[in-house]
Amino acid sequence: MADEAVYGEVAALHAAAIDQGFLSELGPRFLTLLYEAIDRSPASILIVDVEAGRLRGFVSGGTGLGPVYRHLLKRFPALIGALWPVLFSPRKLRRIAEVLLHTGKQAPADLPAAELYSIAVSPDFRGQGVAERLYAALRAAFAERGIAEFMIVVGDALAPAQAFYRKMGAEPAARIQVHGDAGSVLFVDRDRRKISPP
Numbered sequence: 618m619a620d621e622a623v624y625g626e627v628a629a630l631h632a633a634a635i636d637q638g639f640l641s642e643l644g645p646r647f648l649t650l651l652y653e654a655i656d657r658s659p660a661s662i663l664i665v666d667v668e669a670g671r672l673r674g675f676v677s678g679g680t681g682l683g684p685v686y687r688h689l690l691k692r693f694p695a696l697i698g699a700l701w702p703v704l705f706s707p708r709k710l711r712r713i714a715e716v717l718l719h720t721g722k723q724a725p726a727d728l729p730a731a732e733l734y735s736i737a738v739s740p741d742f743r744g745q746g747v748a749e750r751l752y753a754a755l756r757a758a759f760a761e762r763g764i765a766e767f768m769i770v771v772g773d774a775l776a777p778a779q780a781f782y783r784k785m786g787a788e789p790a791a792r793i794q795v796h797g798d799a800g801s802v803l804f805v806d807r808d809r810r811k812i813s814p815p
């Protein structure tokens with residue numbers, strides 16, 4: 618499990634690097650609680666790359682956000698404090714409800730249960746293979762749990778991330794609408810060793 622202070626750094630990197638994402642709109646305090654919950658819930662994984670005390674990047678994934686939400690609710694007072702500004706924004710509240718109630722509903726059937734939720738590398742450390750190592754570490758952590766495939770939902774606006782996932786061997790499997798307005802591509806990463814042994 619990661620050091621307590623790292624959740625705030627992960628949240629700040631998420632907010633800076635994945636700024637098109639809806640979660641970033643909920644603010645750094647909410648993201649800090651969310652990444653703590655992801656790290657502490659048994660069904661999800663947070664992997665960080667820290668070098669000389671600096672966060673270079675992180676990846677998160679899991680097999681369902683139910684336990685993560687339950688963990689968040691255990692931190693109710695902090696959660697309310699973090700979301701206080703959002704509670705006065707009907708548009709953001711509507712989008713939270715959409716995410717909680719409709720995630721995956723428009724996605725095709727037969728998708729992997731596991732998902733890469735987010736990956737980001739600090740701009741100072743990009744192009745050095747940090748994301749490649751984080752991605753491989755998540756794949757290995759899933760494999761340790763007997764999970765051989767996972768999906769990734771990537772917004773249309775994130776072209777570099779799409780290029781990265783293709784490079785890692787994930788394949789586009791469908792197009793979906795996550796929150797009404799934004800289009801996304803759903804990639805699937807499969808353990809090809811099972812299909813074509815060397």
Ligand SMILES: CC(C)(COP(=O)(O)OP(=O)(O)OC[C@H]1O[C@@H](n2cnc3c(N)ncnc32)[C@H](O)[C@@H]1OP(=O)(O)O)[C@@H](O)C(=O)NCCC(=O)NCCS
Nearest residue numbers: 735736737738743744745746747748749777778780781784
């Ligand atoms: C996508 C991201 C995580 C890649 O991080 P990175 O550490 O620079 O990636 P790596 O150095 O490990 O790159 C591995 C391969 O991915 C591909 N790739 C990475 N970034 C790319 C880019 N901007 N454009 C095209 N291809 C890219 C390259 O083929 C690279 O291999 P190569 O160096 O042999 O050419 C990083 O750009 C980032 O944090 N982006 C913002 C956050 C984001 O969009 N996250 C995804 C949404 S959840």
